[in-house]
Amino acid sequence: MLRNYIKIAIRNLRKQRGFTFINIFGLAVGLACCLLITLYVIDELRYDRYHEKANRIYRVNSDIKFGGNDMHMAVSPDPMGPTLLKDYSQVENFVRLHGRGTWLVKRAGQLNSLRERDIIFADSTLFDVFTLPLVAGNPKRALVEPNTVVISESAAKRQFGNQNPMGQSLVFDNQLTCRVTGVMRDMPTNSHFRTDYFISMRSDNYEWGRWLSNNHHTYVLLKEGVDYRTFNQNFETIIQKYVGPQVVTFLGIAIKQLRQSGNRISYSLIPMTDIHLRSKQTIELAPNSDIQYVYVFSAVAVFILLIACINFMNLSTARSANRAKEVGVRKVLGSVQRQLIGQFMTESILMSILAMGLALVIVALTVPFFNQISAKQLTIDSLFVPQFLPVLLILPLVVGLLAGSYPAFFLSSFRPISVLKGKVNLGLKSAGLRSGLVVFQFMMSVILIIGTMVVYRQINFIQTTKLGFKRDQVLTINEAYALDKQAQAFKEEILKLPGVVSGSLSSYLPVPSDRSDSPLFPEGQIDQAKAVSSQLWAVDHDYIPTLGMEMAQGRNFSREFGADSSAIILNETAVKIFGFKDPIGQRVARMLDDEGTVFKTYTVIGVVKNFHFESLRQNIGSVAFFMDPSRGAVSFRISSQDIPALVKQVEAKWRQMAPGMPFNYSFLEDSFDSMYRAEQRVGQIVLTFSVLAILIACLGLFGLAAFMAEQRTKEIGVRKVLGASATSIVGLLSKDFLKLVLIAILIATPIAWYGMNQWLEDFAYKIDVPWWVFAVAGVVAVVIAFVTVSFQSIKAALTNPVKSLRAE
Known part of the structure; x- marks a missing residue:
């Protein structure tokens, strides 16, 4: 019977080629859309699940409200991991990561450096917590000693070519020399952080033991059966026992008083597998996605597939009058409704199977385009993994049954006498x-x-x-510290070029980067209730005019005032939080040590109008500018009509003053848009x-x-x-x-x-x-x-x- 159904179905599909093509094409496009979105969703949901212990790895988040700033951060104090392991038996292990951004890396003894992104300092327990297989080296010993580094296979090829990298040395930013003690496989793309370099944490020049500084991404491995929600209750003990004494030293008050004033310090665990889609924290090691997009795209996939099935129903019923007499004849010759339903359902499923084949071809052809717009590295092979293969086989059957059910029951219900007399009314x-x-x-x-x-x-x-600054026509040279003492000379040389209007050396630009807040106090009032948690940016005299910022009150830094080395410029948010009615001439203090014993006092000489220095998802926070030699970035406002020629001139000066260092530039507008x-x-x-x-x-x-x-x-x-x-x-x-x-x-x-x-x-x-x-x-x-x-x-x-x- 089934063979007969298939034979008749093929005959009918051939007979009505136009109808067949439209129906199969519509279903194929719907299925292709569904499969493409499925590839996207599968990739999103698989983030970090390649780790063997993924279901037991958690990151410590920090939520701190202080000085008018409400911060939700993906980092925590450096003693957090060791303390949790020491004090709580539920913790099996921990690892800390300290992201250090982009560095210039070269082989020892070589002149030319490569610009390498996302360099990370890591504890020696890295390979005990995460699944990062080494192709060379001992994972138990690779990061134990200071000045050691584990690199990826890609980094090994970039830096050493076909040579064996083991035991050779790499120089980071012309400052830190590390011996290669391991080569790991490239990290999968579906990881919430990726790097080609893990440097031993003992190589990091950091002041350890600071409970009030949050700079490390701390991951803990809980033992089997431990509920992380229950474990979160232990952080209150951590705060009282360890954080509290440093709060007393720093601010002269107890944690209880800190909280009574409306401020807050709290910590919590988040499952590592939730970070990519559900973390709303700042200072992530890499940008995350959002679970909402998974829901939206999943709904779109279902809706498009339903629309395609609805098309099948409508197109099938559109041809019903042409098949009415066929149904009548079949019923007169003894066919029952069940057999007719079987016939029509066979046709539907056959078309669905053909549509699935065409859909797979469409997916294979369009995946490269989809990867471009989604920034993924998806392949059609992901659809043929053992876990998804049954779905791939069952889907055309389900779609065929769903799409063909209504036409099958509708067409098989015709009365043979009415149909053969031409009296059937289907409208x-x-x-x-x-x-x-x-x-x-x-x-x-x-x-x-x-x-x-x-x-x-x-x-x-x-x-x-309006952002509060002019982001167009600003050329930024990154890693200006490679110029060392020649940074100022480089700036002056570039300013001589036609088409360069102004230039500035600064620590930060108004785009997201690795920054942290520090407290500012009104002079003589080292009181947490009076503190303002603020961004502190080291700039020069030309920073504000180069970026096109506007002064709300007072003046900019000036070379005519030698005392400006002790001057500070606040933004409007900082003035509002301080509560200054007349900010010009006010004095604020900045703490220079963690013990709260060394301060530097600044005089407010100006107020810059608020400008957006982070995503428009966030409100404008407090920012303060002070004069300080900095070589984080050098920026130039340009007016040249021939920008490529100007960039070549700037690069030539760079090659002359920083030989062997990669020339890397960007435009401020592009950096802003990348957010x-x-x-x-x-x-x-x-x-x-x-x-x-x-x-x-x-x-x-x-x-x-x-x-x-x-x-x-x-x-x-x-x-x-x-x-x-x-x-x-x-x-x-x-x-x-x-x-x-x-x-x-x-x-x-x-x-x-x-x-x-x-x-x-x-x-x-x-x-x-x-x-x-x-x-x-x-x-x-x-x-x-x-x-x-x-x-x-x-x-x-x-x-x-x-x-x-x-x-x-």
Whole structure:
């Protein structure tokens, strides 16, 4: 019986090639979208799960409110790990990571350095906690001694070529020389942090034992069966026993008094497998994603697949009249409804299997493009892993059953006598269900259109909003410390070049980087209630004009005032937190040691207008500028029309003054935009799948329009005989569909409004979703629907009525 079903199904599919192609293509596009999004979701959910002990590894987070700053950080004090291991039997091991950003690295004795990113100091227990296989070296001893380093296979190839790196030395920033004691496999891409260099923690020049400094990413390995939520209760004891005494030394008050004043210190564990998608902390080792995107994309995948299945139903019922007599004949010859259902379901499943094959081809062809817009390294091989292979095999069967169930039961229910007499009326039968399917399709399409518009408007708002500084035409030379004592001379040489307006040497620029807050106190009031937790940036006289910042009060640093070495400029937020009514001339103190015994006092000479120095997801915090020699970055405001030529001139000066050091530059505007690449990628992905969803929905609407036009052929013929114009007939046939689209818009609007406002909550500075966004989305949906339906409507309206009425 099954063989007969398949033979007849193949015959019918060949007979109706156009219908078969449209149906298979629609299903294939829907399945391809679903599989692409599945690849994305699988990759997101697999982050950090390659570690053998992943389900027992947790990171210590710090939540601190102090000096007007509410900080939620992914770092904790350096004694945290050793103390937890010593005091609590539930802790099996720990490891600390100290990220040190980008360094210049070269082989010992070589001149040329390579710019290497994400250098990390790590404890010798690194390989006991994480699964990072070594291809050379002993994991138990690799990072025990100071001045040792474990590198990845990629780094080994970059630095040593085909030579054996073991035992050879690398020089970091011309300061630290480390011996290679291990080579590890490259870390997987789906890790919440990645590096090619782990340097022994004992090589880090750090003042250890500071409970009030949070600079280390601390990971603990809990023993089997330990509930991390219950373990979190132990941090209160840690605070009272270890943090409290340093608070007393530092501020002269107890933890209880600190909390009574509205400040806070707390710690908690987060599962390592939750970090990539669920961590909202700052100072991460690498940017994270968001679980919301997984939910959104998963929903989009399901909806697109449902839309494709709905298309199948509509297109199948659109051809029902052509198969009505076939059903009647089969029933007269003895076929029962069960057999007819089996026949139609076989056709549906066969088309679904063919669609799955085409979908896999589409996925294989489009994965490179999808990787570009999603910043992933996905491969189609991930779909054929043993865990997912059963899903891949069952999916076409499920889709075939889902898509073919309604047409099968619908077509098999025809009465043979009515059908063979030509009296079957299919126009109103199940009209409610078909209308509901169209409403659902366009409801999802409108939601996707609105979502895409809001995402792009928010990104445009970010890129065009007034930041408090001028980010365009600012050329930044990174790793200026490679110039050593020639940094100032380099700046002066570049200023002589045509097209260079001004330049500045500074510790930081107003883009995210590894920074930390320090407390400032009103002079003579070393009181935690009066402290302001602030960013402290070392700048020179030209920093504010080079970046185009504006002064709200007072003046900028000036070479005419020798006392400016003890001057400070606050931003408006800092002034507000201090409570200064007249800030000019006020004196503030900065602590220079951890014991609270050495201070330096500064006089406020100016107030700079607030500027955004971090993502617009966050409110503007406190910032203070002070004069200090710094070689973190050198920036130049340029006005040259030939930027490539100017960059070559700057590079030539660099090569002359820093031989062997890589020349690395960027534009401040690009660095700022990079903060929002995740949102840009989401916008591109949503836009792509929105277009595909609309395309698939239009196929379904096309099918339903064909069905309705086919069922009203004689009505249209009668109307034309009685004098109806083609325009009126097109309006008649289009009116019902446009009503369904309008209903879809009414349902989609509040859903989209709620969803997009939830997404915008992540931004401290965001757009208001205007009414016209919903209006534009509605108009787009109506136009698309009208164009789709008009093709069939015009075709029916122009049909010769003689052909439709000759049988009457």
